Amino acid sequence: MSSVFAPLFAFRACAVAVALAGAVFVPAAQAATPADMVKGYTAESGKTANPVRGQQLFTTRQGREWSCASCHGVVPTQDGKHASTGKAIKPLAPAFNPERFTDSAKTEKWFRRNCNDVMGRECTAGEKADVLSWLMTLK
Numbered sequence: 166m167s168s169v170f171a172p173l174f175a176f177r178a179c180a181v182a183v184a185l186a187g188a189v190f191v192p193a194a195q196a197a198t199p200a201d202m203v204k205g206y207t208a209e210s211g212k213t214a215n216p217v218r219g220q221q222l223f224t225t226r227q228g229r230e231w232s233c234a235s236c237h238g239v240v241p242t243q244d245g246k247h248a249s250t251g252k253a254i255k256p257l258a259p260a261f262n263p264e265r266f267t268d269s270a271k272t273e274k275w276f277r278r279n280c281n282d283v284m285g286r287e288c289t290a291g292e293k294a295d296v297l298s299w300l301m302t303l304k
């Protein structure tokens with residue numbers, strides 16, 4: 166290979182690597198299981214998930230008007246009810262609703278929104294791991 170083309174080849178190899186990484190990464194980031202997600206959050210936080218702490222966070226107010234339970238119920242194995250709109254919310258515990266925690270974009274979107282509503286900030290990875298590990302104990 167002449168030296169004139171070397172940078173071009175390097176660039177193309179790089180572009181291919183990026184495209185491949187994208188192709189592999191994107192679907193994997195979307196389709197998931199609750200067990201995958203708890204593993205991911207645990208790895209991110211570097212702490213072991215604690216279901217008792219998760220239940221506490223979920224069922225108690227964190228300085229604002231609502232707790233998670235205000236909309237999802239204290240034991241979210243049944244339909245919840247939105248605290249302001251009154252709309253029904255399907256069970257959050259994955260054993261009672263197989264769609265839960267199977268789409269990481271959706272899960273992240275709602276964690277972000279709901280933690281902001283309840284705590285005035287986003288939940289940490291450790292808090293998400295705690296809550297999800299508790300939800301997974303509900304059978």
Ligand code: HEC
Nearest residue numbers: 231232233236247248254255265266272275276279280283
């Ligand atoms: C004001 C009402 C409300 C409160 C309070 C609330 N949620 Fe939600 N939550 C919703 C609604 C509405 C949805 C989306 C509709 C659905 O998925 O059924 C949702 C969805 C979710 C999801 C998506 C799960 C998935 O993958 O399908 C998670 C996770 C979640 N909530 C966690 C929490 C946590 C944790 C708290 C407390 C920090 C909380 N929520 C507080 C209303 C609420």
